[in-house]
Amino acid sequence: MSPAAGKTEPYHKTRYKGGGGMWSWILHRGTGLMVLGFLFLHILDTSLIGFGKHHYDTFVNIYKTAWFRPLEVLLIGAVIYHSMNGLRVILVDFWDRGVRYERQLSVAVNVVSLVMFVPSAFIMLKPIF
Amino acid sequence: MATVQDVYERHFPSGISPSSWEVWSWFFMRISGLLLVFLVLGHLAIMHVFGGGVERVNFDFVAARWHGIFWRSYDWLLLALALLHGSSGTRTVIHDYVHRDGWRVLAKATLYVATFVFLSVGTLVIVTFDPATLAH
Numbered sequence: 001m002s003p004a005a006g007k008t009e010p011y012h013k014t015r016y017k018g019g020g021g022m023w024s025w026i027l028h029r030g031t032g033l034m035v036l037g038f039l040f041l042h043i044l045d046t047s048l049i050g051f052g053k054h055h056y057d058t059f060v061n062i063y064k065t066a067w068f069r070p071l072e073v074l075l076i077g078a079v080i081y082h083s084m085n086g087l088r089v090i091l092v093d094f095w096d097r098g099v100r101y102e103r104q105l106s107v108a109v110n111v112v113s114l115v116m117f118v119p120s121a122f123i124m125l126k127p128i129f
Numbered sequence: 130m131a132t133v134q135d136v137y138e139r140h141f142p143s144g145i146s147p148s149s150w151e152v153w154s155w156f157f158m159r160i161s162g163l164l165l166v167f168l169v170l171g172h173l174a175i176m177h178v179f180g181g182g183v184e185r186v187n188f189d190f191v192a193a194r195w196h197g198i199f200w201r202s203y204d205w206l207l208l209a210l211a212l213l214h215g216s217s218g219t220r221t222v223i224h225d226y227v228h229r230d231g232w233r234v235l236a237k238a239t240l241y242v243a244t245f246v247f248l249s250v251g252t253l254v255i256v257t258f259d260p261a262t263l264a265h
Binding site: 039094123 | 250
């Protein structure tokens with residue numbers, strides 16, 4: 001079937017129908033877009049430092065309120081998962097046996113992510129309780 | 130030894146002949162991703178988790194941190210790689226979901242302009258920061 005005029009077919013027409021691969025793909029995309037969204041905000045807040053001490057400190061104080069802490073924890077979780085799952089993607093692409101151990105690698109991603117995330121979240125949330 | 134093109138085609142074997150630009154942006158995602166794992170996790174550990182986290186971050190903290198060339202370079206590398214990696218990833222998302230040529234061009238143009246503007250602003254801030262003239 002040829003694509004309709006003015007439309008371009010997606011690169012790869014694979015569709016996940018459930019399973020672990022689908023979830024790690026969705027999470028990888030979601031966390032990636034979320035972290036990029038924060039990066040844009042973070043470049044703007046850091047640029048306030050070029051306007052002087054008062055402007056920067058006033059804005060950064062908003063980040064230090066208890067309301068923001070859960071969002072900060074969510075951000076750290078997104079970065080950790082995206083990093084560990086990204087390493088899995090690299091291994092599957094470049095390591096000869098990456099595909100064979102795909103399931104074990106997925107389990108390792110989840111375990112290592114949690115091992116990194118839980119203590120970090122604890123350290124970050126402790127001051128607000 | 131397998132070339133980058135070989136490894137790429139092993140994962141996209143459906144008869145698509147990718148332009149070398151596609152192969153290199155795919156390869157860039159892996160290389161920048163690998164570097165970013167260390168840069169970002171280091172950044173998070175220092176700024177968000179250990180030593181008091183974001184609580185102690187203020188103008189004076191940044192001024193002390195950016196006193197030397199090392200952390201300015203670290204932060205700039207993190208800025209550039211994260212922005213280009215994120216931009217490249219978003220480009221893939223646009224390719225997957227925006228099928229109309231006009232909208233796709235608009236979406237990608239917006240993405241590229243935003244990436245350029247934010248990279249410029251970020252670079253300007255890191256390079257020109259001078260605490261002596263701003264500490265008021």
